[in-house]
Amino acid sequence: MKPLHNMRAGVFDSGVGGLSVVKSLLESGLFSEIIYFGDTARVPYGVKDKNTIIRYSLEALEFFKNFDIDIMIAACNSVSAYAIDELQKNSNFPVTGVIHPGVLAVKNKLQDTNSSILILGTKATIKSQKYKFFLEENGFLNSFSIAPSLFVPVVEEGLFSGEVLQSVMKHYFKDIKSDPDAIILGCTHFPLISDAIGKYFPNSTLIHSGDAVVEYLQNEYNLDKKFDKTDMKFFASENPDGLKRVAYEWLNLEKI
Numbered sequence: 001m002k003p004l005h006n007m008r009a010g011v012f013d014s015g016v017g018g019l020s021v022v023k024s025l026l027e028s029g030l031f032s033e034i035i036y037f038g039d040t041a042r043v044p045y046g047v048k049d050k051n052t053i054i055r056y057s058l059e060a061l062e063f064f065k066n067f068d069i070d071i072m073i074a075a076c077n078s079v080s081a082y083a084i085d086e087l088q089k090n091s092n093f094p095v096t097g098v099i100h101p102g103v104l105a106v107k108n109k110l111q112d113t114n115s116s117i118l119i120l121g122t123k124a125t126i127k128s129q130k131y132k133f134f135l136e137e138n139g140f141l142n143s144f145s146i147a148p149s150l151f152v153p154v155v156e157e158g159l160f161s162g163e164v165l166q167s168v169m170k171h172y173f174k175d176i177k178s179d180p181d182a183i184i185l186g187c188t189h190f191p192l193i194s195d196a197i198g199k200y201f202p203n204s205t206l207i208h209s210g211d212a213v214v215e216y217l218q219n220e221y222n223l224d225k226k227f228d229k230t231d232m233k234f235f236a237s238e239n240p241d242g243l244k245r246v247a248y249e250w251l252n253l254e255k256i
């Protein structure tokens with residue numbers, strides 16, 4: 001894919017969480033336009049099975065075919081875990097997920113392949129073992145996984161700090177004896193509580209899908225910061241105004 005005069009990305013997520021990836025894409029200036037679709041009517045995907053996630057993802061692909069996009073980015077880790085090959089097979093533009101970029105970010109940040117890596121993700125993402133598999137392919141054999149499902153509703157409630165988040169973190173992390181060298185925030189919602197996770201594990205390097213995707217796109221497609229302004233279009237399968245409101249808040253957009 002060559003850098004074009006206009007670069008349009010379609011960003012897909014199960015709901016509003018993918019806005020954490022959009023934040024990094026907006027800061028990167030790689031795109032003139034981003035079309036965001038959140039499947040808010042059917043969120044969460046992280047508790048669904050492989051075939052359902054693939055079916056929903058192919059339906060989202062049909063939606064994006066109405067727009068002249070140059071690339072589709074699956075911000076959702078659960079989609080990235082199961083549906084990238086199917087999406088790629090059925091589209092004539094490139095499709096990228098966040099898992100491969102996330103593992104490349106680990107590789108760029110950690111010299112030592114013996115480093116301990118904690119993978120955090122939804123039940124679907126962890127069950128797929130995609131992070132573990134790609135990490136092993138890159139020589140990182142020392143990884144372990146947790147699916148902290150309660151993080152998703154906590155973030156949805158906007159509890160980015162405070163007692164509830166602290167006790168939920170303690171619940172999931174109580175058996176971890178020392179800070180992992182890296183923690184993969186393998187769910188769209190987790191970057192929103194990265195400050196709290198970073199304080200809990202002050203010696204760990206956190207891997208954020210949004211930053212990882214930007215780095216990946218720059219390297220893989222030779223893209224550069226080119227656009228001072230990125231037009232945004234938001235769509236949702238339910239309550240699009242609600243999604244726009246969250247986007248406005250999370251992304252600090254002046255006007256949608």
Ligand code: DGL
Binds near residue numbers: 013078125
């Ligand atoms: N977007 C999902 C993911 O990154 C988290 C929310 C959900 O379960 O749908 O896996």
